[in-house]
Amino acid sequence: MVELPIIFMELANMLIFxxxxxxxxxxxxxxxxPNLGMALFxxxxxxxxxxxxxxxAIILVNILNxxxxxxxxxxxxxxYAVGESPILDIILFKVTDPAVNRHLVPELNSIIxxxxxxxxxxxxxxxxxxxxxxxxxxxxxxxxxxxxxEDYLAIVLLAxxxxxxxxxxxxxxxxxxxxxxxxxxxPWPQKLSQSLGNLLxxxxxxxxxxxxxxxxxxxxxxLIYTERIANSPMGRVLRAMRDDDLALTSYGRDIAKxxxxxxxxxxxxxxxxxxxxxxxVQPVVKATDYTRATWTFxxxxxxxxxxxxxxxxxxxxxxxxxxxxKLIEILAPPAFTTILSFIGVExxxxxxxxxxxxxxxILVGVVIILVLYLKPEGIVPEKPSKxxxxxxxxxxxxxxxxxSS
Amino acid sequence: MPILSIxxxxxxxASGAALALLxxxxxxxxxxxxxxNFAHATxxxxxxxxxxxxxxxxxxxxxxxxVYYTLYIVAPILSALIAGLLALTIYIAILxxxxxxxxxxxxxxxxxxxxxxxxxxxxxxxxxxxxxxxxGKLIDASVKGYGVQVYIPILxxxxxLSRLLLPIIxxxxxxxxxxxxxxxxxxxxxxASIENPQLAKALGINVDLVYAISWFLSGxxxxxxxxxxxxxxxxxNPAVAYLYIVSIFAGSILGGLSSMYGALAGGLVVGVSxxxxxxxxxxxxYTITGSVIDIIRYQKFISLLIIIIVLLVAxxxxxxxxxxxxxxxxxxxx
Numbered sequence: 001m002v003e004l005p006i007i008f009m010e011l012a013n014m015l016i017f018x019x020x021x022x023x024x025x026x027x028x029x030x031x032x033x034p035n036l037g038m039a040l041f042x043x044x045x046x047x048x049x050x051x052x053x054x055x056x057a058i059i060l061v062n063i064l065n066x067x068x069x070x071x072x073x074x075x076x077x078x079x080y081a082v083g084e085s086p087i088l089d090i091i092l093f094k095v096t097d098p099a100v101n102r103h104l105v106p107e108l109n110s111i112i113x114x115x116x117x118x119x120x121x122x123x124x125x126x127x128x129x130x131x132x133x134x135x136x137x138x139x140x141x142x143x144x145x146x147x148x149x150e151d152y153l154a155i156v157l158l159a160x161x162x163x164x165x166x167x168x169x170x171x172x173x174x175x176x177x178x179x180x181x182x183x184x185x186x187p188w189p190q191k192l193s194q195s196l197g198n199l200l201x202x203x204x205x206x207x208x209x210x211x212x213x214x215x216x217x218x219x220x221x222x223l224i225y226t227e228r229i230a231n232s233p234m235g236r237v238l239r240a241m242r243d244d245d246l247a248l249t250s251y252g253r254d255i256a257k258x259x260x261x262x263x264x265x266x267x268x269x270x271x272x273x274x275x276x277x278x279x280x281v282q283p284v285v286k287a288t289d290y291t292r293a294t295w296t297f298x299x300x301x302x303x304x305x306x307x308x309x310x311x312x313x314x315x316x317x318x319x320x321x322x323x324x325x326k327l328i329e330i331l332a333p334p335a336f337t338t339i340l341s342f343i344g345v346e347x348x349x350x351x352x353x354x355x356x357x358x359x360x361x362i363l364v365g366v367v368i369i370l371v372l373y374l375k376p377e378g379i380v381p382e383k384p385s386k387x388x389x390x391x392x393x394x395x396x397x398x399x400x401x402x403x404s405s
Numbered sequence: 406m407p408i409l410s411i412x413x414x415x416x417x418x419a420s421g422a423a424l425a426l427l428x429x430x431x432x433x434x435x436x437x438x439x440x441x442n443f444a445h446a447t448x449x450x451x452x453x454x455x456x457x458x459x460x461x462x463x464x465x466x467x468x469x470x471x472v473y474y475t476l477y478i479v480a481p482i483l484s485a486l487i488a489g490l491l492a493l494t495i496y497i498a499i500l501x502x503x504x505x506x507x508x509x510x511x512x513x514x515x516x517x518x519x520x521x522x523x524x525x526x527x528x529x530x531x532x533x534x535x536x537x538x539x540x541g542k543l544i545d546a547s548v549k550g551y552g553v554q555v556y557i558p559i560l561x562x563x564x565x566l567s568r569l570l571l572p573i574i575x576x577x578x579x580x581x582x583x584x585x586x587x588x589x590x591x592x593x594x595x596x597a598s599i600e601n602p603q604l605a606k607a608l609g610i611n612v613d614l615v616y617a618i619s620w621f622l623s624g625x626x627x628x629x630x631x632x633x634x635x636x637x638x639x640x641x642n643p644a645v646a647y648l649y650i651v652s653i654f655a656g657s658i659l660g661g662l663s664s665m666y667g668a669l670a671g672g673l674v675v676g677v678s679x680x681x682x683x684x685x686x687x688x689x690x691y692t693i694t695g696s697v698i699d700i701i702r703y704q705k706f707i708s709l710l711i712i713i714i715v716l717l718v719a720x721x722x723x724x725x726x727x728x729x730x731x732x733x734x735x736x737x738x739x
Contacts, residue, residue, distance in 0.1 A: 034511045036443075036518065144716045151441045152720070154514055155658070156712060158443070159651045163709040166648060171702055292647065297522055300515060340534070354533050358526040365523035372503055372512050 005204050008212050012280040014322045015215040016273050020295070021302045021318045022222045022311060023269035028300075029309035029382075030230060031262040032242030034154040037141065037161030039295035041134055041267040043169065043287060045274020048130040050184040050285035051176040054101075055091050056125050057108045057185060060118065062087060068111075096173060098180040105183040113190035122187040130271040138267030139260055146256045146263075153259075161292060169287035181286050184278045211280020218276055222269055226311050231386045238262065239309070239385070293361050298325070301364045305371050307378030316379055321367070325360050332359040412562045413684050419568035419637075421676030422575035426630040428656035428672030429582075430623035434492075435662050436599045437619040440500060440513045444521035445653055446646035447528070448492055448624050452484035452631025453548075453641055454528055459483060460551055461537050472553050477566065481574075484632035485625035492624020495520055496617060521646070528643040547640045554636060567636040574629065579669055586665070595619065648705055652679060655708035659715050661722025670723055675711055679704045 020042060027033045061068050094100045112119050145156040169176045176182065186207050193206040200209055229235050237258060240248045245255050278285055298321060306317020336355045340347050371378065431445045459480050463472060495517075503516055532544040540546050548554070556563040586592040597605040598615040606612050635641060652675055660671030683704045690698055719726055 028511070032511065034514060144713050148716065148720055150511060151514060152658075152716065154511075155441060155654045156716065159654060159709055159712055162648055162651055163706060167703060167705055293522055297518070300518070304515065351533060354529065358530045361522050361526040365519040365526075368519040369499060369516055372508055372516055373499075373506070376506070376508055376512060 003203060004201055005208060008204060008208055009281055010326065012208070012212045012215045013277070014319065015212075015219045016277045016281065017299065017302065017322055018219050018315055018318045019215070019222050019273040019276070020270055020299045021306075021314045022219075022226050023266045023273065024299045025303050025309065025311060025314045026226050026229065026269070027262055027266035029303060029314070030235060030238040030242065031259065032150060032238075032245075033142070033259055033262060033266075034150050035157050035263075035266070036154045036292070036296055036300075037157035038270055038299055039290050039292045040141070040157075040161035040165050041137065041270035042274040042277070042295045043165050043290035044133045044137055044267075045130045045271035045276075046184070046278045046285045046290065047169065047176050047274075048133055048271065049126055049275050049278040050182045051096060052129055052133075053122060053126045053185050053187070054095055054105060054108065054182075056129075057112060057122055057187075058087070058091055058095070058104075060121065061108060061111055064118070065111075093174045096175070096177040096180070096182050098177075098182075101177070101180075101182050105185060109186050110190075112185065112187050113193070116189045116191070119187045119189045122185065126185075126187065126275060127272070130275045131268040134268035134271030135264040137271075138263040138265075141267075142260060142263040146259045158292075161296065165287050165290055176287060177285065178287070181284045184283045184285055186279070186283065207283075208280055211276060215276045215280055218272060223311060223315070230309075230311060233390065235385050242309075293357075297361070298364060301368050303378075304368055305378060307380040307382065309382040310378070310380050313378055313380030313382075320379075321364065325364070328360050328363060329356050332356055410562070411560050412564060413681060415559075415564050415568050417677040417680035419565075419571040419633075420680045421673040422571040423630040423634050424652060424656050424676030424679075425575050425669045425672030426578065426626045427653045428660055428668040428675075429665055430626040431653055431657045432660060432662055432665060432668035433619050433626075434496075434623045435657070436665075437595075437616050438496070438500065438504070439510060440517060441654070441662075442623070443514065443517040443650060444495065444524060445623070445627055446650035447521050447524045447643065448488050449627040449631030449634065449649070450528060450641070450643050450646045451491055451524070452481075452488045452628030453635035453638065454532065454643075455484040455487050455628070456480040456632040456635045457543065457546065457548055457641055458535075460548060460553070461539060461543065461546065464538050464551055464553075473555060476548075476553060477555070477570065481629050481632040484628040486628070488628025488631065489621045489623075489625030491524075492627070493617060493621040495624075496620035501613075501616075521650075525643045525646055532641065532643070544642070545640065547638060548635045549639070565636055567633045571630075571633050574633070575669075578626070582665065591615075591618075651705060651712075652676070652708040655711045658712055659722055661724030663722070664724035667722055667724030675708055678711075679707050682707055 020038060023041075024035060024038055027035045058068075090100070090104075095104065112122055141157060141160045142153060145152040170178060172178055173180065188207060188210055192210070196206040196209055200206065229238075237248065237253060241253070241255060241258055249255055282289075299318075302318040302321045303314045304317070305321060306315065307313025333352045333356055336359075337347050337352070340351075427445065427449055431442055434440060434442050434445075456476075460472075460476060463475050499516060499520065500513055503513055508516075529544075533542060535543045537543045537546045539551055555566040557566055557569060558564075586596060594605065594610045595615050595618070597608070598610055598612045602612050605615075638645065653672075656672035656675040657668055658671070659674060660667035660669070662668075683701045687698060687700060690696075715722060
């Protein structure tokens with residue numbers, strides 16, 4: 001029987017994919033920016049919780065309680081001389097050292113959990129830094145190609161995503177852990193977790209439940225936000241840019257400016273999804289886990305299957321692909337084990353893991369190509385936007401005002 | 406310590422030549438069918454894997470000269486053929502029907518992106534399941550591991566034959582491609598279909614055939630480069646394609662994505678600088694400070710830097726710069 005915690009975790013994970021797909025749909029579906037670098041923006045959100053907020057928390061805790069670092073000095077992995085001030089070295093370099101990180105993060109978690117103002121400050125910092133990092137990165141990354149054709153944008157986004165996540169963050173150890181795991185903060189107040197722990201059925205971790213609630217709130221907010229953008233004059237501008245940028249330019253719109261704006265908004269939403277992913281599903285952050293197969297390819301499949309430029313459609317696509325992916329992950333290993341042992345190939349644990357990932361990727365790729373071939377508009381095709389021109393709206397308002405008075 | 410040594414120069418030249426071949430292929434398909442082929446690096450990996458499979462197959466059976474013939478003559482040709490056929494199949498079975506249905510450039514791009522991941526994962530599966538005669542599974546094997554490469558001594562340094570072959574093959578291919586494009590009827594038809602497909606069709610040129618041939622050529626260039634690059638990898642993991650594609654795009658963008666000679670030059674520049682710049686920085690740093698820094702693992706950053714600089718300064722690439730005007734201006738200033 002499937003356990004309740006697993007259901008909660010899968011639900012949270014699915015909601016996170018829905019948020020990512022809605023952000024992707026805003027960028028690629030409405031505005032026509034083929035974002036092949038979603039993995040980067042999701043990862044930067046995860047980095048905001050893991051690498052960045054731990055540093056902020058150390059500074060904050062150290063200001064409130066100067067003995068904190070002195071206390072840390074005694075524990076084995078540090079070894080600083082008496083006169084030395086370790087704080088700068090710890091904040092810059094040692095935070096992501098796995099030996100230090102493993103000690104430091106639970107220590108910080110318990111300190112943060114004890115005081116509600118501290119945990120609110122940390123949470124605000126996490127959200128603000130994720131949004132700021134996502135927006136800045138979206139701006140910087142797309143700036144190089146924003147005036148060029150869409151295919152250049154796609155190439156640049158892919159190049160930045162691969163280079164930053166898989167080379168920079170995955171190789172430079174002191175920034176975000178590099179080749180080693182880093183643990184993320186769980187900045188919820190202790191009182192909240194305890195009272196939730198009493199209410200929840202046994203086995204469900206309070207952090208997971210809070211993460212699920214946050215994921216639900218963020219998903220609903222994102223849906224309302226993207227729906228409102230889609231049905232606003234801005235949404236019409238975005239579609240016009242996607243369909244014919246030359247015509248839009250001749251109407252006096254600055255394509256580059258609109259693209260940069262959309263990239264900033266979309267990337268910060270994706271970064272928030274990364275934050276929620278770390279807070280609820282995967283508290284251990286490692287750059288190499290944020291592959292383009294998982295965080296770029298699968299959201300694209302969800303969007304294309306559901307229906308490009310239709311928010312409800314992409315949600316349906318996300319649910320279908322997510323459930324399908326889970327089913328494959330459950331069904332593929334036994335099927336392959338039978339086939340392989342029939343052929344006579346030795347089956348080991350790593351083989352099974354690889355078979356799982358490989359089958360998912362191949363089938364998701366086949367789904368993309370089949371949908372493009374058979375039903376390129378997706379399950380739920382794009383609908384005309386519901387906005388009226390501003391003049392008509394104004395005249396209608398005038399009419400209603402006139403009739404009421 | 407000298408800033409550069411001969412083996413690093415040859416290594417850089419080989420990497421540049423391989424990248425030039427790959428950029429040429431990518432630019433060729435981009436010019437004809439207007440699709441940036443995100444699966445190009447994976448097609449090159451197919452060439453590398455064909456070489457590895459062939460080597461593993463003949464490893465026990467053949468001895469002596471036959472192994473070398475297989476490694477340096479049969480394997481590259483076979484890899485080029487198989488990779489070319491794969492690229493041709495991709496175009497005829499998937500991209501052409503999609504394009505005929507009116508799918509836009511973003512859709513075609515995503516299709517190649519999906520194909521990249523599909524082929525890459527199939528290759529991973531094959532490597533993980535195929536037992537090797539030399540070592541456990543093929544995923545753990547590398548062409549180096551069989552110990553059958555040929556070294557050639559140049560100035561007291563032993564150089565791999567594959568590293569010498571890459572620049573030579575690149576030069577021969579460039580010359581023959583130039584002759585093919587300017588002297589043969591089909592080459593001129595190809596240039597016409599790139600220049601103006603509608604007019605070429607009106608003149609009775611079979612544009613579809615030209616496009617198909619360009620995909621085959623592109624694939625076989627990638628397979629050839631991949632087959633000779635297989636000697637460089639410590640182990641053949643198809644995931645190398647995920648990073649390698651960035652270098653290919655960097656070279657092609659530097660070349661301008663609109664001219665074959667530009668692509669060759671761009672690939673050469675990117676490939677050479679990826680190998681030599683980190684080494685030069687390391688050696689200069691060593692001579693100045695006397696301590697060693699390890700930055701070779703960040704060499705792919707040079708590709709990203711080149712993409713950024715080219716797109717900001719001259720988005721048309723090398724092919725878009727009017728060299729004659731530039732030269733005239735420089736001469737006038739001088």
